[in-house]
Amino acid sequence: MNNPIVGIYAFPLEAYTSDFRGKPTLHAIGGVLMQAATRHAEERGFGYSAMNEQNRAWVLSRLAIEMRRFPINDHQIRVRTWVPEINRLFTERCFSLNDSAGNHIGDARSLWAAIDLETRKPTVITDMPGFDRFICREPSAIENVRKIPPIKENCTVESFTVKYSDLDINGHLNSIKYIEHLSDTFPVEMYQQQDVRRFEICYTAEGRYGAQLDILKKEDHDGVFVMEIKNSEKTICSARVSWGINR
Amino acid sequence: MNNPIVGIYAFPLEAYTSDFRGKPTLHAIGGVLMQAATRHAEERGFGYSAMNEQNRAWVLSRLAIEMRRFPINDHQIRVRTWVPEINRLFTERCFSLNDSAGNHIGDARSLWAAIDLETRKPTVITDMPGFDRFICREPSAIENVRKIPPIKENCTVESFTVKYSDLDINGHLNSIKYIEHLSDTFPVEMYQQQDVRRFEICYTAEGRYGAQLDILKKEDHDGVFVMEIKNSEKTICSARVSWGINR
Structure with a gap:
């Protein structure tokens, strides 16, 4: 100690x-x-x-x-x-x-x-x-x-099922895997010119094995995206991804 | 040196x-x-x-x-x-x-x-x-x-698109991500009772960004699975996964 x-x-x-x-x-x-x-x-x-x-x-x-x-x-x-x-x-x-x-x-x-x-x-x-x-x-x-506003429109850009490799030791969607799934909705062309400058995430519920999850994405203002991962009932996390020119 | x-x-x-x-x-x-x-x-x-x-x-x-x-x-x-x-x-x-x-x-x-x-x-x-x-x-x-026999039947169990997080520094599907995608086709119930004892993989072509890939899987004999990942033209890898009781 x-x-x-x-x-x-x-x-x-x-x-x-x-x-x-x-x-x-x-x-x-x-x-x-x-x-x-x-x-x-x-x-x-x-x-x-x-x-x-x-x-x-x-x-x-x-x-x-x-x-x-x-x-x-x-x-x-x-x-x-x-x-x-x-x-x-x-x-x-x-x-x-x-x-x-x-x-x-x-x-x-x-x-x-x-x-x-x-x-x-x-x-x-x-x-x-x-x-x-x-x-x-x-x-x-x-x-x-900062407070992440809820997405009201249907802006689903991707869906995935929670699999073996997504699970943490508690048997739920691993906190870091959320970041990987969110990052994967952006095309490589964007990564060629820009970097994520700021990333914010709020975890609100657990992602369970076998659950079919939707990723929602909406450009809030220039280069700033509000995102959500939802199961059939509710939002399990919300995020804000802010991009800027490569340094 | x-x-x-x-x-x-x-x-x-x-x-x-x-x-x-x-x-x-x-x-x-x-x-x-x-x-x-x-x-x-x-x-x-x-x-x-x-x-x-x-x-x-x-x-x-x-x-x-x-x-x-x-x-x-x-x-x-x-x-x-x-x-x-x-x-x-x-x-x-x-x-x-x-x-x-x-x-x-x-x-x-x-x-x-x-x-x-x-x-x-x-x-x-x-x-x-x-x-x-x-x-x-x-x-x-x-x-x-050992030689991995080709799968002749249509045994597609899963499909995925090569995304940002799948890419290695050469811009192709990362060798280790193949293992993750193959592992994810097995249900957690199997991991609860068994472990992968032996895993074999042959990489035969490169997985490119945006490619839609199919995973084929066939139980060759008890607990031994032959697998392939294919793009629209050809097999990009073949694998054999042998399971055994948890130790």
Whole structure:
């Protein structure tokens, strides 16, 4: 328990994990954030194992990623992560991303709930002993997820069925797979000229195995897309994807 | 260039990268093999960068993976990799997999061609200076990919379009994504009771962006499936997937 409050982790970026441009995909970056979060929490006694013993699990509720620059053919990404705030039902986690030369390339912030594995309802976080020792009041460099307006029109651009590879250890659609499915609705021609500058997602319900899901997409204003993933009954996530010229 | 002939690499396994059973997926294992191969070659002067300077790229031609046991909720996988043989147009690469406690959990072997990036044809490998210094005559613990019979019936079980996330740095369907798409045709009920014991794949043509691909599947004999991925003209890969009871 002598770990510093802020965690710093390096992840290799291999030719194999990059997209056709030699840049890491947004879901690869999301994966790296999840790994940094997992390690930071695990090393400090409030990770997957400790939560599992209490029959609880961390569930990602919101995530915003802002990239200043996507490194090309770099060999490493470095992540600083810390917990700036704990509320009764939610805890925030911030991230700052550097390339292998130490340049600041992006930031992210996330909101997590600790659900009870049986009821699937959020539990009180503030009762976790010692958790508050790891709070670092450094604010995030980026804005929180802003309200994402519901899509009222029928703007389905893609449908998919939740399969084996989509599932996480809780048996639901993996938080990062959402990002991959959303990213895949944009044509490669767009990736040739632009990068996703800011990505925001709110997870509102669980994607279950075998569910047929629709992806809705609508250009809100120039280069900014509002998106939803829906099952037959309701919206399971909403997202906003903001594009900008390649840097 | 003072690297040992055999490379040994450790990769973290995170809760985030495991399947609903807490086991690494076969495509995650394939990814780890590709990363070990990339690092081993790069460190010894015949990797992606050196090949790119010669306007060539390594292309995976065949891969066989045999798993004795899939680790559950382990935190690390260790890969030994070496090149047992170089022929005029192909080079073989072997792998041996250990869990974090050092137990032998699986093996793999692969065949690679070095294609010319313009003509997309295989080039002569034996002319690469110094490459033969890294040959280790240790044979693979497992059998090579055996001949996979063509599927003559119309056994299409799934179709998909090659999207952004499917592409590798050469702009073609990523070798490991084939494994993910093939794995997804099996229901989770099968993964609950069984594991893939042996997986074999032959890559015969490139999957291009936007192509509509069909997956064909046929149970050859008890628990052994022959599979193909086809575009409108031809078979781009064939595979054999052999299942066995969970260990």
